[in-house]
Amino acid sequence: MLNYEVYCSENHTNMAQGTNSDEPVVIGEEVGNVRLITLNRPRHLNVISPETVSLLAEYLENWEKDENVELILIKGAGRAFSAGGDLRVFYQGKNSKDACLEVVYRMYWLCYHIHTYKKTQVALVNGFSMGGGASLMVPMKFSVVTEKTTFATPEAAIGFHTDCGFSYMHSRLPGHLGEFLALTGARLNGPELVASGLASHFVPSEKLPELEKHLVSLNKGENDAVKSLIEEFSSKVQIDENSILNKQSTIDECFCKDSVEEIIQSFEAASLKEGNGWIVPILKGLKRFSPTGLKITLRSVREAREQSLAECLKREFRLTINILRSCISGDVYEGIRALTIDKDNAPKWDPDSLEKVKAEDLDNVFQPYEAHLELQVPEKEECRWDGKYENSAYATSKV
Known part of the structure; x- marks a missing residue:
């Protein structure tokens, strides 16, 4: 749910200015059989506030029950889809044992609902999509990204964990790519998201408005029709030579280890080999991150390999509440303080x-x-994201 880099470098000043209460944080529109959701906090990179969670849940629940609704589109206003959860909510509630309990519960139910939604959803992602923000993108049947899309799950860096269903999703990526993304917070661009199966289509950003118009005009949610239309606008992805997706053998060799200590040791040894200079800045970051956050994250992703979506969400909910209660450490509050409040970048x-x-x-x-x-979600229900990777460019091309 959290993102640390974006808040620290780009969003802190804007957040301090407050939100214009006259502007809804989420805009819902009805056009024929199509419903559009716009995340509407562009000055704040569309961070997810408690109000955002409540409105999203209400819209999606009502539209799923409405027989006239066939297709749901979701996008972000401005230069972000969503940069993650609103860190201020957690920080302000740090002295109250259950201050964030309700909003966390609502967010996890929203994640479950998106994964198992009965109607066709399309995410149009043209900008930052990080942490909990990406949980509004990846699980959808159709997630369209552009050359401006940036994805990351950097929660471990501030003493948190890979949440909002991402232990489930990361654990199902090829090899040990999931552990790598969860522990390092490494970023993926649009083509990499499609190649890895975390997004379904790549569409150049200049074509995105036209695609949206055509989807609205389509006025139906039949999967084949929606897919065919998106493919008219989409381009075949080309992975850069230096992409981390081309480093899979090294990632698997290092991130298969049993402990964070062994992973870092192995990664350090790999960095000394010729052609592995790409490891150095990632390794530097790993060594700065919260030890507690790293250990919780690795164990969470590893446990997720043998668990269902419902089991993963229940565990993540439990971890989130326990971390916010400082049951193991107060690192999450120290991380938020150092990187977004005082901005001294020197967490202790x-x-x-x-x-x-x-x-x-x-x-x-x-x-x-x-x-x-515990989080009360049904144990058995079809998960829309399952099997998405098998049809990805990554799976077929063996990048």
Whole structure:
């Protein structure tokens, strides 16, 4: 749900100015059998506030029940789709045990609903799509990206974890690419998202408005018709020679290790080999990140490999609440402070090294709640994202 780089470098000043209360944070429009959602906080890179979650849930729930609705489009105003969750909400609630409980619960239900939605959804993503913001894109049957799209899940860096269903999605990427993305917060561009199966189509940004018009004019949500129309505007992706998707063998070799310590050690050794200069800045970042956040994230993605969507969301919900309650560490608040509040970029992690993160503390933060306190989502329901990777360019081309 969180994003640290965008907030720190681009969004903090704007956020401090406040939101114009006259402007809705989400705009819902009805055109025939099509419904359009616009995330409408462009000055704030469309961060997800509690109000955003509530409105999105209300729109989607009502439209799923409406027999006249066939197709849902979602986009972001301005230069972002969504840069993730609103860090201020968490930081302001740090002294209240359950200040964020309701909004976290609502967000996880929204994630589940998007994954299992019964009607055709299309995300039009032309800009930042990070953390929880990307959870409004990746699970959809059709997720259209452009050359301006930037994706990342950088939560581990600030003592948080890969959330909003991304332990489930990352764990199903090829090899150990999921662990790599979750631990390093590495960015993917539009073509890389399509190649990896995290998006369905690449459309040049100048064609996106016209595609939107044609989708509205189509006025129906039949999958083959929607797919065929999008393909008229889409381009075949070409992965850059230096893309991390071309580093899969090295990523698998290093990120298959059992512990974060072993992963970093292996990655460090790989960085000394000729042609592996790309590792150096990523490794530098890893060593700066929250030790607690890294350990929770690795274990979460690993557990997700053997779990259903519902099980993953329940575990992520539990982890989120326990982290916000500082059950294992207060790193998430220190990370937000250092990178977005005081902006000194000098977080003081506690504990300050991987070796000091106790196994029993990790066990406690993963411990299931009593049944009535868990996230209540159905155990068995078709997940729209399952199998998406098998048809991706990555799978067929073996990049």
